[in-house]
Amino acid sequence: MRTEFNFFQNWYPLSPVEDLNPEQPTPVKLLGINLVIWKPKNSPNYQVFLDECPHRLAPLSEGRVDEKTGNLMCSYHGWEFDENGICTSIPQAEKPEIVSKNKDNFCVRTFPTQEVNDLLWVWADPNSTEQAANTPLPLSPQIDASKGFVWSSYVRDLEYDWQTLVENIADPSHVPFAHHGVQGNREKGKPIPLKTIRSQADIIEAKYEGFLKTKITFEPPCRLEYEIEFGTDGKQVGLVTYCVPVSPGQSRIVALFTRNFAQRLNKIIPRWWEHVKTRNLVLDGDMIFLHQQERFLQQKQKTQSWKTAYKLPTEADRLVIEFRKWFDQYSGGKLPWEQVGISQPDVLPTNKTRREILDRYQQHTQHCSSCRRALKAVQRWQIGLLVLSAIAISTAAILPDFWRLRVGLPLVITALIGLGIYALLKFWLEPKFYFVDYVHAEKK
Incomplete structure (x- = not known):
């Protein structure tokens, strides 16, 4: 029933x-x-x-x-x-x-x-x-410092719906292709024999075993996590995500990256550096096509169901199928927008630009204290470097000839190094807090 x-x-x-x-x-x-x-x-x-x-x-x-x-x-x-x-x-x-x-x-x-x-x-x-x-929080057993786990957090608003987010994370087979060169290698794409452990109203679990033993758990409506074991020595990494429904066509991911080894790395590697170097890049990797994919599905669902709109022939699709069946059975295949007075169109609009879809500042930087502080520091450093370079060049220019030969060259070199670092911060690092276009065809 x-x-x-x-x-x-x-x-x-x-x-x-x-x-x-x-x-x-x-x-x-x-x-x-x-x-x-x-x-x-x-x-x-x-x-x-x-x-x-x-x-x-x-x-x-x-x-x-x-x-x-x-x-x-x-x-x-x-x-x-x-x-x-x-x-x-x-x-x-x-x-x-x-x-x-x-x-x-x-x-x-x-x-x-x-x-x-x-x-x-x-x-x-x-x-x-x-x-x-009286309702327990959907906590992960991997977020447990008493068992040696450490973790770092990440949050980002996404330009696609909650069900698209759940579906994407529940699909491990996309990683070698959507995240080639970041977290995967398209040359290593292969069958993933996902086996469903259980599928019921309050939990869906699946696993597959290869070089790594992986267990995937979805606890509706938001906890979706990976538990990955290395060999037999108990080493384990995990991805604990919470998929938050925001509004039609928008969701939020709150992610915790866990491990029970190399605990000191969290203190060595700045949180903001992980975000701009890897975390944002991963979300950029599938944002563009997921934004479009869900609109294609909505268009098709005017006349058919996901069962015929999608072609899901492999075991790698097993968890996506189980989630979609759960969504149909327990939620009628839709979120309760009408209960808060939101009328969802049959097909969401497609008028956003790539810059809007991949807007790192609006989606992440403004929400992340680490990235906000880092961005301010980068901007202050740029001002400081410009001032330093200007002072060095001006000083070299007004020095008497005797001192210009001895001090002028080091001052000019200092100014050039300062300008080089300024350019690196201005044109390479600072944009990573705002927008970086992601073109899969250019990922060699």
Whole structure:
């Protein structure tokens, strides 16, 4: 008997905690709902509210955390709300009773939250707080420091839907081709004998064994992870992803990269360097064609189902098939956009440019504290290098002949080195925080 899956009565990670700014509110969208993340000044924990001031519906994410009260202030008229969403101040109120007698009517809708595994989690249904308290988080057994695991985090907004994201991660056979030269080699593409361990309402598991033993787990609606073992010495790496539905045609990936060896590497390699060198590049590698692929599928689904629109003849497609069957059985093959008043078109528009689809700054850099700091440092270094080069050249030019022969050449060389480093930062590194076009035909 079919049981309807409730996407709202589940826990979702919104962001790594380290990427949140405790000094100002952060807007985020989940299942079509506009939310605001903020941290009360005297509280150790972040709160998540509906991003609407009850006064005139201005976005609270454009507000501020008041220095005196520590409450969230709406920047439109100055209404303030405490960590429980209760209105504490209305500057325009003629009498204090206006505030005290209308606490229930003037409050902001709040969502249950938890901070676990360095992630901020939110329960997407504010009307079922008791159920939220009794529902465990979809945690991964690989995120366990007591067992020697270390991990790094990554978040990015994606220009394709939640089901496309789940489907893509559940498909290991695309890696040698979509990520050639980054995480794979197209010359090594081969059959992947995926075997389904179990497929039921609350979990889907599959595995395959070769040089590496790999287990893939999907715990609806968001946890999808790989557990990869090396030989017999217990070494293990993992990819723990949380696939977050944002709005029609958009999703968010919150990823944790785990391992139980070489623990010190996390302290040696800067987090931002991993993001610009590898993590962003991997997502760029399939963003363009997934953005288009889901629109092709939507077009075909006007007259047929995915079962005939797709051709899935190999065992490597097994997990995609199991996910699609789950999605059909428990969610009718669609997300609950209509429950939040969103009307999804039969086919999403296709008017975005490559720069918009692969916009690293909007999708990642602005959300990532490590990349934001690194970008500011890169820009400051550029200014410093230009100033240094200008001073060195100017000094060499005004030196007396006697000193010019002895000091002038080193100064010019210093200026040239400074300009070379400036060019490297300006034209090679800085663009990696904004946009890098990804053309598969050019990947040799």
